[in-house]
Amino acid sequence: MAGLYLHIPFCKRVCAYCDFFKEVGTLRLEPLVEAMHREMESRRDYLGGEAVRTRYFGGGTPSLCPPERLKGLLEHAARLFDCSQVVETTLEANPDDLSPAYLEAIRHAGIDRLSIGIQSFDDDCLRLMNRRHTAAQATEAVRNARKAGFENITVDLIFGVPGFGGDSLRRSLARALELDVEHISAYHLTIEPGTAFGRRMERGEFAPVDEAVSEAEYVLVHETLTRAGYEHYEVSNFARPGFRARHNAAYWHSVKYLGIGPAAHSFDGQERHWNVSSVDRYIAGEAPEAEILTDRDRFNEYVMTRLRTAEGIDMAEASARFGPERTARMRQNADRWILAGVLRCDGARMCIPPERMLLSDAVIEELFET
Numbered sequence: 001m002a003g004l005y006l007h008i009p010f011c012k013r014v015c016a017y018c019d020f021f022k023e024v025g026t027l028r029l030e031p032l033v034e035a036m037h038r039e040m041e042s043r044r045d046y047l048g049g050e051a052v053r054t055r056y057f058g059g060g061t062p063s064l065c066p067p068e069r070l071k072g073l074l075e076h077a078a079r080l081f082d083c084s085q086v087v088e089t090t091l092e093a094n095p096d097d098l099s100p101a102y103l104e105a106i107r108h109a110g111i112d113r114l115s116i117g118i119q120s121f122d123d124d125c126l127r128l129m130n131r132r133h134t135a136a137q138a139t140e141a142v143r144n145a146r147k148a149g150f151e152n153i154t155v156d157l158i159f160g161v162p163g164f165g166g167d168s169l170r171r172s173l174a175r176a177l178e179l180d181v182e183h184i185s186a187y188h189l190t191i192e193p194g195t196a197f198g199r200r201m202e203r204g205e206f207a208p209v210d211e212a213v214s215e216a217e218y219v220l221v222h223e224t225l226t227r228a229g230y231e232h233y234e235v236s237n238f239a240r241p242g243f244r245a246r247h248n249a250a251y252w253h254s255v256k257y258l259g260i261g262p263a264a265h266s267f268d269g270q271e272r273h274w275n276v277s278s279v280d281r282y283i284a285g286e287a288p289e290a291e292i293l294t295d296r297d298r299f300n301e302y303v304m305t306r307l308r309t310a311e312g313i314d315m316a317e318a319s320a321r322f323g324p325e326r327t328a329r330m331r332q333n334a335d336r337w338i339l340a341g342v343l344r345c346d347g348a349r350m351c352i353p354p355e356r357m358l359l360s361d362a363v364i365e366e367l368f369e370t
C-alpha cells in the first residue's frame with residue numbers, strides 16, 4: 001500500500017516563521033496543475049502497481065486551489081494508479097478559505113480529512129506570526145467543516161512562541177478541545193534563517209524561548225491533551241483513538257509514496273527522489289533528483305522515525321532488518337539515556353516516553369551509526 005502526495009505551493013502571504021517552499025499569489029495555478037497532471041503520467045510506474053491507500057494535498061496552501069482542480073487531480077490519479085482502496089484524503093487548509101460553499105464542494109471532490117492551520121487561538125499571537133486569519137475565523141472554520149459533514153479534522157497549533165506561553169497557550173488548547181477535533185498537531189516554533197522571525201533575531205529584536213520554557217510548554221501540551229483522551233502517538237501528534245494520521249504514518253514506516261508538484265519528495269522503497277523547488281523549472285518539466293539510500297542511511301532513518309513515535313523501536317524487528325551487531329551497538333549507545341530516564345527499554349522495545357519526546361533529536365543523534 002502506498003501514499004500519494006500533491007504539493008500546491010501557493011500562499012496569499014508569508015507567515016513570519018515559514019521556510020517551506022512556496023510562492024505568493026496563485027497566478028500560475030493553472031499551468032502548475034497541468035504540469036502535475038503530466039508528472040503523474042510520466043511517473044505512473046513509480047509505485048510498482050501498489051495500491052494507493054492515502055492521498056494528501058500539502059503546501060503552501062492547497063485550500064487556494066479551486067475544488068474542481070482538486071477533483072481533476074484526484075480523478076487523474078485514479079486513472080493512473082489503483083485508488084480503489086483509498087482510506088484517507090487530506091487537504092491542508094487555511095481557516096479563512098473554508099467558507100461553507102468551499103467546504104461543501106471539496107467534500108464532494110473527494111476530500112474526507114481536513115488539516116486546518118490554526119496555530120493559535122490568540123489574535124495577538126496570530127498577528128505576530130503574520131497569519132491571515134483571526135481566532136474567531138478559526139473557530140468558525142472548524143464549525144463550518146462539521147456542518148459540511150467532515151468527520152475527521154486535525155488542527156495545527158504552535159507553541160514555544162515568545163510571549164505566548166502560559167495562559168495564551170492554555171486558552172488555545174482549551175479552545176481546540178472545545179471544538180472536539182479528532183486530531184491535533186502541536187509544533188514547537190523554530191526560528192529559521194531567511195524567515196521574518198530569523199531576520200528579527202539577527203537584528204537582536206527576537207529570541208527563541210529558553211529550553212526550560214520549551215520543555216514546560218511541551219509538558220503542558222502533552223498533559224492537557226492526553227488528559228482529554230488524546231493519544232500522544234508521535235512527537236508532535238495527538239489523536240482520538242482510531243484517528244491517527246494514516247498518510248504521515250506511511251512516512252514513518254518506510255511505505256512507498258509518490259510526491260507530485262514542486263519540491264515534493266518521493267520514495268520507491270529503494271531510492272528517495274525530490275522535485276525541483278521552483279515553480280518555473282517544475283512546469284518546464286525538470287526531472288526529480290535521486291538519492292540512493294545506503295544501509296547506514298536506512299538504519300539511521302529507521303532509528304529516527306521510530307523513536308519519534310510512542311511505539312518506538314521493536315528490537316527484534318531492528319535486529320532482523322539491520323543485523324544483531326548494529327542493533328546491539330545502538331542498544332549500548334542508549335545506556336546513558338536509559339539511565340537518565342529519557343529512554344525506556346524492556347528488552348523487546350525501546351522508546352522515548354511521550355512527555356520527553358521534545359528531546360528526541362538529541363537522543364536520536366547519539367544512536368545514529370556514523
Ligand code: SF4
Pocket residue numbers: 010011013014015018019020022059060061094117
Ligand atoms: S500558509 Fe503555510 S506554507 Fe504558506 S507561508 Fe504560512 S506556514 Fe508557510
